[in-house]
Amino acid sequence: MLDRTDDISVAADNWLAQFEEALAKSDSGLLKTLFHADSHWRDVLALSWSIQTVNGADAILKELALHAPAAGPVGFAVDPNRAAPRKVTRAGTNAIEAIFRFETRVGRGSGIIRLIPDAANVLKAWTLLTELGELKGFEEQIGVARPRGNAYSRDFRGPNWLDLRKASAGYAEHDPAVLVIGGGQSGLSIAARLKQLNVDTLIVDREKRIGDNWRKRYHALTLHNQVQVNHLPYMLFPPNWPTYIPKDKLANWFEAYVEAMELNFWTETEFEGGSYDEKEQRWTVTLRCADGTTRTMHPRHVVLATGVSGIPSRPDIAGLKDFRGTVMHSSQYDDGENWKGKRAIVIGTGNSGHDIAQDLHSSGAEVTLFQRSSTLVVSIEPSAQLVYAPYNEGTLEDNDLIATSMPLKVARRSHALTTEKSKELDKELLEGLARAGFKLDFGEDNTGWQFKYLTRGGGYYFNVGCSDLIVKGDIALKQFADVEGFVADGAKMKSGETITADLVVLATGYKRQEELVRLLFGEAVMNRVGTIWGFGDGQELRNMYTRTGQPGLWFIAGGLAQCRIGSKHLALQIKAIEEGLLRREAGGGRRVNHS
CATH class of the missing domain: 3.50.50.60 (FAD/NAD(P)-binding domain)
Structure with a gap:
């Protein structure tokens, strides 16, 4: 049991230690003392391999008992490299908020615990987040893990960096593992994440130039939220950028981003549709290229990154x-x-x-x-x-x-x-x-x-x-x-x-994304996927950033911040499937391999 203390770091460490002990021993009695009756646990891939929210102490204990033994979470501790534990007010509630780190059998994660006192002045969990951050052995190729090469073993007669980039983006003799449809912030974010996980990814977009999905909007448009919220993954906007980013400035940044992040991107390319081979676990898709020719590809994953706004809605107005x-x-x-x-x-x-x-x-x-x-x-x-x-x-x-x-x-x-x-x-x-x-x-x-x-x-x-x-x-x-x-x-x-x-x-908006799925993949696929966007019974955006009822078909949409965050979760799932750590099928989020 946790007595209330003014030392919030000690309070957070004590709670995490008891949480880890209770999970290790499958001690439901101890676990129950750690959560308020009206508490909430959001797990983002870390224990359940799904994105889910669970409400109420009894439901949380049931879900933890279901997933924790297989996931094997250990090493819960306040993360010294993140913001220190602090007193905050969230949703009108005063709480101690602490960022922590932990590991599972297959990955490393981060989380946030918020503690508030009960009627007896004992600190218990009000909200808990556990989020998968990386897969062990498949870390992102950034920072100390960046590609190095060897300056003393160059092949002066072999292909240089530019030759290799052209070959990679040309796909003359190979197909991508992932095909991303749409080159806006959704497509760029997921492609950048997958690039750092060494998953071969191609973006296709029907516009003539990268960024045209913003560049071609009405003349006076700027973003309606501020610059500090809107960064793309890995590359922050320069510090001299305006608070509200003009559309053309953002469009030009998209071009620079694709080049800097070495993303494979085909412009003036129309995705005409695709079908899924259950036995081969891959798609057969048709692309109409800029020169009018068609190309058939067989990616294992298709990501629909066309945004919430898909097909324009034109109501039937009398006269x-x-x-x-x-x-x-x-x-x-x-x-x-x-x-x-x-x-x-x-x-x-x-x-x-x-x-x-x-x-x-x-x-x-x-x-x-x-x-x-x-x-x-x-x-x-x-x-x-x-x-x-x-x-x-x-x-x-x-x-x-x-x-x-x-x-x-x-x-x-x-x-x-x-x-x-x-x-x-x-x-x-x-x-x-x-x-x-x-x-x-x-x-x-x-x-x-x-x-x-x-x-x-x-x-x-x-x-x-x-x-x-x-x-x-x-x-x-x-x-x-x-x-x-x-x-x-x-x-x-x-x-x-x-x-x-x-x-x-x-100015009558756009049709739901389900209509685009029907158009591109047919009625059967649309029915397998179901409703896209909005909140379902699971209290998460339906079919967003997660496995769907159609294996190999994924969705990402939203503003720049949503895409930055959601792309991380989506990319980790695709990488886990590619490495045999996760089933392609949605449903329950069970791991196939925890070793």
Whole structure:
């Protein structure tokens, strides 16, 4: 039992020592004394080979008994190379937080324990994270493990570095082990991780130039979260970069990143589809290359890295086909200068809809914004940045671990508290929007914008000025429910009024990723995979960064921080499968080899 102490390092060390002893002896009685009844354990591959969250002491003890004997975790100790144990407030709860390290039979890991006193003033675990960091014998080729070579044994007549790079990226006589579809932050992150684990990986992207998936977005776009949150794996942005990164700057960094990290990347290459051979445990896929030829490959793994936003959603709007102006989806929008002096209708009030409306207004267009459903609005500063507060201090490695450590129930509670704070900060703006007829919401159970993203991929706006224009009446606001249908000149309202327009922009989002899976792999594969994104019963993002119902098919998506974190977990699983440490099939996360 742990008495409460002001020496938080001693308290953390004592808890970890007793935890290790209880696991080694399979002592459920001792284990039960270490956890609050309302406690949470998130295991990221370390013991269960799955990404899972378990709530409640009884459930945690059951899962530990199931996985710990085979995993053999030992060496639990506060990590002296990470942030020291400290007193923190997480989700409104005061706790002792300590980062620790440990080992299993196949790997090394890190974790976070948060201790709070019970009614008897005894410190017990409130939250516990165990995360696999590396596989023994298959460590990343970085730092002291970097490739060395021998300056005195060069073959002056043999291939040099450039020759070898060209051969590696050309795939003239071999196929990659992993094919990554999509060259945005998702694809680059997982390819970089796999490169350091010595897993042969090829990225294919249909755009002409690396970074075009950002470069081709609308003219004024910048990232909505700050630079310190958004680094790609292994390479931090330079310290002189702006707080909010412009799209073209990020796109150019993607090009530099591919070169610096030696990633194999084929541009202007369309993935046309694939089928899986259960017996051979490999895919047969077809690529249409830049010169129009096709290439058949047989990778063992396919990673769909096309992001949460896949196929544009174009709703069937009554009469829109009769509109004689220009209609485009927000993904096609480029620059408002082409519409100076014109009249524009923007349908949709997420980030894209607001930003496009503001861009058109700034270019001299007369803009009407149509709201289809209630929308969460939060000022870009400081409100939208509150959720990233930990990233304002400490190391990126520690902050990523803190982000990983938050179980769903605690994270929801934390975001609800943050949302209340942001509502107070934005009170004047929100009241002005309500007066203008804008329909507001604050997410399910008041959980704010980030949970809207994690559950539905949108439904919110970071105000960088468009909301102020709506409040002032400089951008007109209409409710889409009041539209009877479109006519040749524009939108005919149920009141009889016609909102005339030269341009209609459909900022109506994207279809679910399941539709892309059906398109590329067929109905049967889509049914085996099931729902993608959003939270399921396991309290984790469904089919993200983990094995799916379709062996060899993986998914990665999200913002830069999500991809940086999730790519590590995904890469370790692929490497473990390649080395025979893990089954290809999902389900239970059991190891096949612990020696």
